[in-house]
Amino acid sequence: MTKPKMTGAKAATSSSKTLRSSSTAPKSKTAAGSALSQANAPAKVTSAKAATAASKVLSDGRTSLASKTAAGSALSQRVKK
Numbered sequence: 001m002t003k004p005k006m007t008g009a010k011a012a013t014s015s016s017k018t019l020r021s022s023s024t025a026p027k028s029k030t031a032a033g034s035a036l037s038q039a040n041a042p043a044k045v046t047s048a049k050a051a052t053a054a055s056k057v058l059s060d061g062r063t064s065l066a067s068k069t070a071a072g073s074a075l076s077q078r079v080k081k
Helices: 009-020 026-037 048-059 065-076
Strands: none
Touching: 009 026, 009 065, 026 048, 026 065, 048 065
């Protein structure tokens, strides 16, 4: 049986930093909010909207490391069909 994924401490810190930044793009904030909401919540999964936003954040070269960390966490918690 696989262990449920949750946002770790490093990704939660990055998510918080991303959400507090005034210069962060909305897609980054969507992904960060999803990741932060899944900290210590193994039953929660990333929505399709948040997964799409996270994917775009990861492919954008202008995005900060904190935003990419948060987006990666959110994307890794998406349920695969």
